[in-house]
Amino acid sequence: MLDIKFIRENPEAVRQAIEKKGLTLELDKLLELDQEVQTLKRTIEKIQAERNANAKAAARAKPEERAAMIERGKEIGRQLAELEPQLRTLEAQLKQLLYLTPTLPWEGAPVGPDDSFNVETRVHGNPRTFLFEPLDHVALMEKNGWGDFERAAKVSGSRSYILKGDLMVYEQALLRFALDRMIQAGFTPMSVPSLTKEEALYAHGQFPAARDQVYAVDGGEVYLAGTAEVLLNYLHAGEILAETELPKTYCALSPCFRSEAGSAGRDVRGLMRVHQFNKVEQYVLCKADLDESNRWFETMLSISEGILQALELPYRVIEVSTGDMGLGKYRQVDLETWVPSENRYRETHSCSALLDWQARRAGLRYRDERGKIHYAYTLNNTALATPRILVMLLENHQNEDGTVNVPRAVQPYFGKEKLEPSA
Numbered sequence: 001m002l003d004i005k006f007i008r009e010n011p012e013a014v015r016q017a018i019e020k021k022g023l024t025l026e027l028d029k030l031l032e033l034d035q036e037v038q039t040l041k042r043t044i045e046k047i048q049a050e051r052n053a054n055a056k057a058a059a060r061a062k063p064e065e066r067a068a069m070i071e072r073g074k075e076i077g078r079q080l081a082e083l084e085p086q087l088r089t090l091e092a093q094l095k096q097l098l099y100l101t102p103t104l105p106w107e108g109a110p111v112g113p114d115d116s117f118n119v120e121t122r123v124h125g126n127p128r129t130f131l132f133e134p135l136d137h138v139a140l141m142e143k144n145g146w147g148d149f150e151r152a153a154k155v156s157g158s159r160s161y162i163l164k165g166d167l168m169v170y171e172q173a174l175l176r177f178a179l180d181r182m183i184q185a186g187f188t189p190m191s192v193p194s195l196t197k198e199e200a201l202y203a204h205g206q207f208p209a210a211r212d213q214v215y216a217v218d219g220g221e222v223y224l225a226g227t228a229e230v231l232l233n234y235l236h237a238g239e240i241l242a243e244t245e246l247p248k249t250y251c252a253l254s255p256c257f258r259s260e261a262g263s264a265g266r267d268v269r270g271l272m273r274v275h276q277f278n279k280v281e282q283y284v285l286c287k288a289d290l291d292e293s294n295r296w297f298e299t300m301l302s303i304s305e306g307i308l309q310a311l312e313l314p315y316r317v318i319e320v321s322t323g324d325m326g327l328g329k330y331r332q333v334d335l336e337t338w339v340p341s342e343n344r345y346r347e348t349h350s351c352s353a354l355l356d357w358q359a360r361r362a363g364l365r366y367r368d369e370r371g372k373i374h375y376a377y378t379l380n381n382t383a384l385a386t387p388r389i390l391v392m393l394l395e396n397h398q399n400e401d402g403t404v405n406v407p408r409a410v411q412p413y414f415g416k417e418k419l420e421p422s423a
């Protein structure tokens with residue numbers, strides 16, 4: 001959410017962001033509501049001042065004047081009892097609208113209503129030319145006994161998977177490889193819960209807009225987070241950190257849960273889009289400084305590109321459009337990795353900078369050396385998400401005999417140079 005002062009002083013810039021992000025927020029209603037809140041606040045403050053003055057005067061008054069003043073005090077109390085709840089109602093309505101205000105996108109973002117306006121900015125590596133008919137990842141898994149989609153459906157329902165033998169070990173090796181890359185980059189490794197509270201989902205931005213993507217547990221007592229970002233972003237909620245404690249740089253491995261509501265019919269086969277997956281997440285909470293945020297954005301992006309290069313996978317870098325990046329984003333860059341069986345790139349990483357949009361929602365603040373309190377800036381990125389990346393690894397690195405080569409960088413983690421059929 002944006003700072004109401006910023007909105008008052010820059011209504012046209014906010015209106016432009018609403019337009020660029022294709023939002024339906026009624027800015028004029030928000031500004032009117034803000035005026036009403038300000039006016040009513042001033043009225044209440046005047047009445048409170050009168051009540052205080054009247055109480056002081058009553059204490060010093062002659063007995064014969066006191067009764068009238070006490071009566072006046074009761075009248076003022078009745079006025080306040082009526083106006084204060086009105087103010088609270090108006091403030092709650094204003095806050096709901098503020099929750100829907102967008103971060104202004106950076107000037108380099110392609111302007112457009114959806115992902116068709118995203119722009120490819122860089123390509124790394126070339127899709128392999130196979131000298132034999134390659135198999136898709138499901139066929140490779142079936143051929144080698146590396147999974148069991150039928151039994152997964154039996155035990156867990158749709159969009160589920162079971163990994164077996166070398167492929168199961170390979171997933172664990174990849175997650176540890178990605179975690180080590182994050183630790184080498186100086187990020188603090190964390191394992192965080194996937195069970196999260198509603199306020200953490202509001203602070204992240206998942207709520208209220210995309211509630212339907214999240215599984216509720218115990219009727220909403222807790223929820224299953226779709227990404228560790230939700231938990232990491234709420235770790236310091238309500239705290240006031242010292243500037244010297246910043247930046248907080250976390251990496252977290254956690255199971256992620258998504259209902260994929262609205263994805264019916266898309267990627268229904270295999271490992272691409274499932275209800276439960278694993279992800280090593282990158283998260284940074286830094287001071288409210290655009291240069292610093294931009295530096296962290298580049299750092300986080302280069303870590304993920306380094307991981308894809310170490311996995312010897314062809315990928316491309318995508319600058320995400322204003323209409324596709326979502327409400328809170330200042331900038332979003334996705335990495336898309338080549339899928340031979342689809343003859344196209346598919347998203348495997350998503351890097352975002354949100355300035356203080358999440359910090360305002362979560363109450364993430366810090367005190368600078370002069371004692372002034374600021375909302376922090378937050379960023380997040382994917383280090384590695386499985387099993388989706390297994391689609392690309394199996395298909396790009398397959399041999400004619402159906403075995404699959406393990407990239408050199410991961411061999412120490414996996415223990416072998418190839419994935420071999422299960423017994």
Ligand SMILES: Nc1ncnc2c1ncn2[C@@H]1O[C@H](COS(=O)(=O)NC(=O)[C@@H](N)CO)[C@@H](O)[C@H]1O
Pocket residue numbers: 226227228229258260271272273274275277279281282347348349350351380381382383385386387388
């Ligand atoms: N339903 C899913 N099944 C498998 N992998 C998924 C699914 N949803 C997302 N992912 C993987 O998780 C990555 C990050 O998801 S994201 O929503 O784009 N972004 C985030 O979650 C951010 N916190 C950055 O990681 C995606 O790029 C993709 O690789």
